Amino acid sequence: MKRGFFCRDPRDVARDLLGTILVNGPVAGRIVETEAYLAEGDPAAHAYRGRTKRTEVLFGPPGYAYVFRTRQHACLNVVAQPAGVPGCVLIRALAPVAGVDIMRERRGDVADSRLTDGPAKLCQAFDIDIRHYGVDLCDGVDPHLEEGPACDARDVVAGPRVGVGAAMTLPLRYYVADDSFVSRRT
DNA sequence: CTTACGATTCCC
């Protein structure tokens, strides 16, 4: 995945990221749901309250991983836009492509359909956590992103984001219509 | 040092 891909508005990156393949060693999956977090005017974005140790990587160059914890779970984002502009895209769900058996071991006793249908679930299935904070997702070293079969633009749906405290109804969430791994249908 | 609070998930 070329770094230039991420050097754009988070909304465009979020939409175009659908279909991209996330790889981490033996496990891989096709992204089917994302959310954009804007660099400016977005109270729900972590970078909204400024630059801190936690949000530091958001202000760096695009294509790097911004991993954060909420409660006891980790979530994976990709930094978008040029250095100094803290936009990012949250990877909310993906469809398993390889290593399903390993995902089952990591996720415990859950149905296959719930292996990776949520931002924290996919991190657990892919063994991604805070230790991946700031890693380059464009350098080919795991974990990394690869171009996948482009999904039909007509299948892409936009809607309100999930679980954000600051009530934001802008359509910043993108997902593949009718995909069974999308975390929630609206 | 102390307190408040989640970009979630799973179980009752």
Added chain:
DNA sequence: GGAATCGTAAGG
């Protein structure tokens, strides 16, 4: 509907 549970950030 509610608890789990811990790092981060802000305030004293």
